[in-house]
Amino acid sequence: MKKTILTLLAGFAGLLLLLALLAPSLLGFSITQLGSAVRVATGMGAKLACSGYFVSGFSEARNLDDLASYSPANQLLDLHYDNQGKRVTATLFGLGETTATFRPGLGCTLDVGDTRALDQVVAAPLASTAGDWPTGENPAHIDPALQRTLDSILAEDNRAGLNTRALVVVQNGQLVAESYGAQVTPQTPLLGWSMGKSLTAMMLGRLQALQPELEITTPLFPQWRDERQQVSLENLLQMSSGLDFDETYAPGSDATRMLFNAHSASEIALQSQLAHSPGTHFSYSSGTTNLLARWIYEQLGGNPQSNVDFFRQQILAPLGMQHTTFEVDASGVFVGSSYIYASARDWARLGLLMLQDGKWNSEQLLPEGWVTAASSPNGSSNDSGYGYQFWLNDAGESLRYPELPQDSYFMLGNRKQAVMISPSTDTVIVRLGWSSGDYPTGRNFAQLLP
Structure with missing residues (x-):
């Protein structure tokens, strides 16, 4: 022995x-x-x-x-x-x-702490939709020339080792080209990483459309009984909360503990102290988005079932998003910063909702004027090129992507996920993949514009 x-x-x-x-x-x-x-x-x-x-x-x-x-x-x-x-x-x-x-309906959650409440959540099936995209799944308006260009871009990407998995182009409200890599179909849910931030903002917009009388009290969270009482929802939306959150992705950082070790993803940012006066300084923070997700969760009653019901009934169902899973943490709150899986067509639907000023089938899903505010510069002193969880092409002194229209704005995620919304060209472009290095977003998307 x-x-x-x-x-x-x-x-x-x-x-x-x-x-x-x-x-x-x-x-x-x-x-x-x-x-x-x-x-x-x-x-x-x-x-x-x-x-x-x-x-x-x-x-x-x-x-x-x-x-x-x-x-x-x-x-x-x-x-x-x-x-x-x-x-x-x-x-x-x-x-x-x-x-x-x-x-089912929740995707995967780390088994950290007590997760029994998640076992009781029922994700009711979504009603199937028929017809042409975007109402249904039939891509009835494919443009042959644009399709050839898209296929060529995907093939060249993957010859170069860029691992592009899906490309979709929407023009004038119609899906006009789509191309997919190996093991990927039009129905495959793909991880958007930080593109989930944009969706979290849209969920907040939907909540405000349904409850225009919603009283936004301060502090936003009862734990904030100090100077953090000054932080507003708009500060969180624009990443100008002033909270000191470590976004570096290294062992032991706030960001890695939040995503890979925590029972509650929002709890880490909730404990962050102010490093700047709210509204004055832009600082990209996934923790900030998870605070938004937690705030939404609490407005909906503070339980996983009502949280999931809201997302499915007020976002997925109206848009016909049959192939999307928004994952929750072990506490039942959506990990808004990072964990949404959606098909390329469903990502395109979200872009189209923004392109249509928040309207879908004549229904105003997002409040009037919300899309304009979401795609407008923030008021920080150091980086104004970020709206309500959307990156703006017009970054102030220069364009983020000089090849693309000045008024375009983006959902962007790690591994070069992107949804471009271009109002001046009435275009949405989706790129999903797994590129560990650079990706020629501007050059490739420019080839697809009318």
Whole structure:
């Protein structure tokens, strides 16, 4: 027995030595960050592999490749897929075991803390829609010349290793071209990452349209009994809250703990203190968006079922978004900053709603004037090129994408996800993929404009 224990201790010591040697060069982090790095790797691994497999329908090999694009350490993850229990378990050298569980209509959630309330949520089926897009799924207005151009762009992207998975073009309210990569169909839900921020803002707009008398009291959260009482909803929408949130994606940062380790994604930003006066300083913060998601959740009654019902009944159903999953954290609040999976056609529907000034089938889903405000500069002193969770092409002194119309604005997400809304050309363009480096968004989209 004593010999067995000594053998185990020696093996563990050898593992630590191996990690110490590998960490700086191969794994991308210092040995002093080992504990946090393991938790981030296994949290990311379990969450993304679960969603990739059970939501997008991707293979285990593709999921591992996608994870490895973030860090070489992820190549060493051991991912166990439980088809019966609908969950994925991740470990790294046997350490940091983390699981994520899939629930119909909710997608995958990390099993952190008490998640029993999520088991009671029922995502009622959406009524099927027929006819031509956008009401239905029939792409009846494909432009052959534009389709050839789109196919060529996708093929060239993937020859260059850019891993483009879907491209869709909408002009004058009609889907005129669409092209898809391997393992992807018009129905495949694809991760938008930070494009979820724009959707979270749109959810707030929808809530305000339904409840124009909604009283917005201060402080926004009862925990804010100090100078944070000054923070407004518009400050949150424009990323000018002044809250000190660490957006860097490194082991132990606010952002990584929020996405890959926390029971409540919004709790970390909720505890952030002010670093600037509200409204004066732009600072991109995923934590800010999750505060918006939490505020919406609380206005809807503070329970997961009403939260999911609102999203499905007031966003998915009116727009006919049959292939979209907005994932919640373990507390039942949508992870508005990051975790929405939607087909390219459904992403295009969201862009079209903005292009149509918030109207859909003659119904004003977003308040009149809301889209104008959402696509207008913020009032910060350092970076005005951001609206209500939308990036503006007109960034003040220059255009973000000089090849594209000045009035265009964007949903943008990690791995170069993009939905461009171009009012002057009546165009929406969607690009979904997994590019770890640069992507020629401006050059490619310019080829698709009328």
